[in-house]
Amino acid sequence: MDLLIDSFRSALLLVLSFDHELLVIVGCSLKVSGIATLLASIFGLPLGFVVAFTSFPGKRLTITCLNTLLALPTVVIGLVVYSFISRRGILGSLDLLYTQTAMIIGQIILIVPVITTLTIAAINRIDKRYRITALTLGANQYQMAWVIFKEARYGVIAAVIAAFGRVIAEIGISMMLGGNAKGFTRTMTTAMALEYDKGEFVLAVALGLILMGFAFGINLMFHLFQGRSDAV
Numbered sequence: 703m704d705l706l707i708d709s710f711r712s713a714l715l716l717v718l719s720f721d722h723e724l725l726v727i728v729g730c731s732l733k734v735s736g737i738a739t740l741l742a743s744i745f746g747l748p749l750g751f752v753v754a755f756t757s758f759p760g761k762r763l764t765i766t767c768l769n770t771l772l773a774l775p776t777v778v779i780g781l782v783v784y785s786f787i788s789r790r791g792i793l794g795s796l797d798l799l800y801t802q803t804a805m806i807i808g809q810i811i812l813i814v815p816v817i818t819t820l821t822i823a824a825i826n827r828i829d830k831r832y833r834i835t836a837l838t839l840g841a842n843q844y845q846m847a848w849v850i851f852k853e854a855r856y857g858v859i860a861a862v863i864a865a866f867g868r869v870i871a872e873i874g875i876s877m878m879l880g881g882n883a884k885g886f887t888r889t890m891t892t893a894m895a896l897e898y899d900k901g902e903f904v905l906a907v908a909l910g911l912i913l914m915g916f917a918f919g920i921n922l923m924f925h926l927f928q929g930r931s932d933a934v
Contacts, residue, residue, distance in 0.1 A: 713907035724905065728912055731889040734802050734880075735870040738809035743862050746814045750821025750861075751847060765822065771815035776808075776874030783808045784878055800881035805889075808875035813865040820864060824857025825850060860927040867920035871913065 716724060753764060785791055787798040787807075798804045828850055836846040851858070873891035880887030882896060890909045897906035 709903040709907045712904045713911060716904060716908040717911060721908075724908055724912075726885055727888050727890055727893045727909065730802070730887065731870055731891075734805050734876075734889065735809065735866060738806045738869055739813065739862060739866045741806070742810045742813045742817055742865060745810075746817030746865075747821055747858065747861075749814075750818040751825065751851070753818070754822045754825040755843075755847060755850075765819070768815045768819045768822075772819060774812070774815075776812060776872045777878065779808050779811050780875045780878030783811065783875075787879075799879065800883060800887060802880065802887055804879040805876050805887060808879050809869045809872065812872060812875060813869050816865045816868055817861050820861030821854075821858055824854040824861060827857065828853045856927045860924050863920055863924045863927065867917065867924065870916060870920075 753761065753768075783804065784799070787793045787796065787804055789799075798807070832849060832853055833846055836849045841849065871891060873889075873895060876882070876887070876889045876892050877895070880889070880892065882888050882892040888896075890913050894906045894909050894913075897903065897909075
């Protein structure tokens with residue numbers, strides 16, 4: 703108990719002192735996760751709109767596959783991407799392994815299904831009378847899609863927030879593809895694992911406090927936008 707209290711006290715002081723190593727680790731996490739979320743949104747949001755708006759053979763199967771991918775373990779994604787970018791892989795000549803780019807690729811694969819499925823859910827919650835009204839007033843398919851997007855905007859934003867929360871807390875992809883290199887690919891989760899293995903709890907607890915703070919803020923934002931979406 704005394705160890706936990708002392709570690710917590712020292713970790714709090716470390717956070718409040720804006721320790722350089724701590725800031726570098728947090729910065730790496732935010733950079734990698736932020737870029738991954740942005741790129742995944744560019745692909746996942748349109749995909750969600752297309753699946754929700756159009757009818758095509760195998761639509762239910764597509765949605766089922768997307769829902770299944772939500773539970774895909776991060777270590778599986780890390781293993782698959784590793785097989786492609788390792789020296790003996792198809793993309794081995796690009797030297798992507800143990801770089802932030804490799805981590806971003808893995809994280810994009812992780813959260814595209816999250817953004818897509820939540821976008822589909824957000825659009826499906828919108829009353830179909832909006833579509834009928836828009837078409838009755840002479841709107842084309844693109845204009846109708848824009849109307850639906852404006853009505854579902856809070857749900858879409860919530861989807862992106864949820865994806866960021868999912869990716870910033872993962873460890874398997876970052877560890878397998880980033881290598882946990884100090885000052886370059888070390889994220890909050892991988893640093894916590896390393897410090898725990900070394901028996902150094904202060905930095906691990908400090909990073910845990912920051913990660914919990916991010917988790918609380920992300921969940922608060924998610925429920926805020928989710929609540930607005932349900933109220934529309």
